[in-house]
Amino acid sequence: MLYLKRILSGIVLILAATAALAQQEYRVRPGDTLAIEVLEDATLNRTAIVLPDGRFSFPFAGTIPAAGRTVGEIQSAVTQAIASNFAVSPNVFVSVQPGAVSPYAGPATEGIDVFFLGEVNTPGLVQVASGTTFLQALAQSGGLTRFAATKRIQLRRTDPQTNVQKVYQIDYKSLSRGAVLAKDIRLLDGDVILVPERRLFE
Structure with a gap:
């Protein structure tokens, strides 16, 4: 039983690592939703949709290019854009949810x-x-x-x-x-x- 638990724990860790790697390598596209958290200022935490021009808006930063970038690149861009508003460089965390068709939409035709x-x-x-x-x-x-x-x-x-x-x-x-x-x-x-x-x- 203990052996089985160890195997299951190992599988969970592998899946978590795979998901994290996929997030790091994924290139953001218009329609994706970004979840952005700033450790030093929770009032800035929010989700932002990447618009058709490939950009999104964020307080203190204006519009930031996102399309074609990885999560890490966007994270760095947000950090750099808002850094002047903090005494020390803020800790910014970004995750992405790929855009999906609304559940209310009809079948995907032309x-x-x-x-x-x-x-x-x-x-x-x-x-x-x-x-x-x-x-x-x-x-x-x-x-x-x-x-x-x-x-x-x-x-x-x-x-x-x-x-x-x-x-x-x-x-x-x-x-x-x-x-x-x-x-x-x-x-x-x-x-x-x-x-x-x-x-x-x-």
């Missing part, structure tokens, strides 16, 4: 990638069919949380030719009532939908 951020029930990458509108994609992402600012939703679209980003304001409350369904925007590949948290009396 389609486009859309990114939902903020107050939605399933933030992250959602794959939808070409021609899908904002309301349809929102339903596939699980809908809004009760904290969503429904009148201040943004659709951010980057022109792949010029790299210029346009921001469209979406009034979900009006759309959901059917008053202006003609304004239900058809989404394009790489669109980012940002749903902010509502203010106190909003």
